[in-house]
Amino acid sequence: MSEPPHVLITGAANGIGRATTLELARNGVRMGLIDIDSTGLESLATELRSAGATFVAATADVSWRWQLCQAVKEIEAALGPVDVLVACAGFGTLTLVPDLALDTLRHTFEVNLFGVAESIEAVLPGMLNRGRGHLVGVASLAGYRGFPWMISYSASKAALIAYLEALRPGLARRGITVTTACPGFVRTAMSTGVPYKRKVKMIEPEQAAQHLVRAILRRPRNCVFPWSMGMGLAILKLMPDRLFDWLMRRAGPEALAVDF
Ligand SMILES: NC(=O)c1ccc[n+]([C@@H]2O[C@H](COP(=O)([O-])OP(=O)(O)OC[C@H]3O[C@@H](n4cnc5c(N)ncnc54)[C@H](OP(=O)(O)O)[C@@H]3O)[C@@H](O)[C@H]2O)c1
Numbered sequence: 282m283s284e285p286p287h288v289l290i291t292g293a294a295n296g297i298g299r300a301t302t303l304e305l306a307r308n309g310v311r312m313g314l315i316d317i318d319s320t321g322l323e324s325l326a327t328e329l330r331s332a333g334a335t336f337v338a339a340t341a342d343v344s345w346r347w348q349l350c351q352a353v354k355e356i357e358a359a360l361g362p363v364d365v366l367v368a369c370a371g372f373g374t375l376t377l378v379p380d381l382a383l384d385t386l387r388h389t390f391e392v393n394l395f396g397v398a399e400s401i402e403a404v405l406p407g408m409l410n411r412g413r414g415h416l417v418g419v420a421s422l423a424g425y426r427g428f429p430w431m432i433s434y435s436a437s438k439a440a441l442i443a444y445l446e447a448l449r450p451g452l453a454r455r456g457i458t459v460t461t462a463c464p465g466f467v468r469t470a471m472s473t474g475v476p477y478k479r480k481v482k483m484i485e486p487e488q489a490a491q492h493l494v495r496a497i498l499r500r501p502r503n504c505v506f507p508w509s510m511g512m513g514l515a516i517l518k519l520m521p522d523r524l525f526d527w528l529m530r531r532a533g534p535e536a537l538a539v540d541f
Contacts, residue, residue, distance in 0.1 A: 285335075288497065289313035289356065289363040291343050291400050292370030294321030296469030297419065300486035301367060301493045306334035308494065313356035313363060314338040315349070315400075316370065335360070343370045343396035353403040363404045365415040365497055368397040373423075373471045376432040377541040386433040393437035394444065401448075405457075412456040415500055417493065418445045419462045422505070422514040429529050429541050430475070449502065458500045464489050465510030476538040 288305055292298035294316035305312055306329055316322045319340040326338050337359045339352035357363060372392040376382045397418050408414030423431055424438025442461055449459040466472055466483040475481075484507050496504035505511035517525065533541055 285310050286364040287311045287360050288365040290367045291315045294318040297486050297489045298369040300490035304490040304494050311360050312336040315341050315352050317342045344391040349399050362407045366404050367417045368400040369419040373434040389433040389437045394440050408457050414457045417460045422463045422465045425514045425518045460496050462504040478538050
């Protein structure tokens, strides 16, 4: 019988990454777990140990190359080469005009774009040598357009979507699949901080995890969920700029408890 695949997950300690880890554990997968939150990682490890899961956890900042490479080295030494990378670590906060908060913009790109690129860089040479592998980058539907209450976040996810898309054809010729995951609203620490006036329809991290696990099995180019929000955002993406601006001017202040 062949060995179960080795899946490396960044941002594993909380939210979508944590739920995905627990779902993968139920599927008997070997897991490398990386997160900047060492306390969260430790509590996850306790839960996984009692479930009898096979895993190695390491604390690292995905945007710090040296730390990340050390963590990946440690994990691969224990579990063998990574078959699938799920780059889920992310950062998001409100950025509103007129405060362009360039430090926030820089940090958001460091984590959401460079953190994913560094994670890919850490596992790609091995995958290229073996002529197989699967890279799953967790972007966001917020990257489909520039949303005025999440300027930095939207920009970073749009950049990530384009980055993963651009990697796809060249890596496919070398046996490596790239999947861009675009979740809508998921109930985690990141999304609950946004001051929406009304209740926003969110899916649970466990539902997001099921979509990601299915994407690991089926290796689609894109994994957009929930379906209804994906449709809405696809329409928004095709909308003429004039109409989009009008909608944002209306929808923004009506939807948010803060002005922009
Ligand atoms: N929640 C949503 O509605 C939603 C929607 C679309 C896409 N996404 C994307 O889904 C992914 C997971 O988000 P989530 O909602 O599960 O957020 P979350 O609950 O905040 O989990 C993100 C995890 O990544 C960790 N992390 C942050 N910066 C890191 C770094 N530099 N190095 C290593 N780990 C780092 C966080 O640690 P700390 O907690 O210590 O910061 C946290 O454990 C993100 O890429 C996010 O952009 C989320």
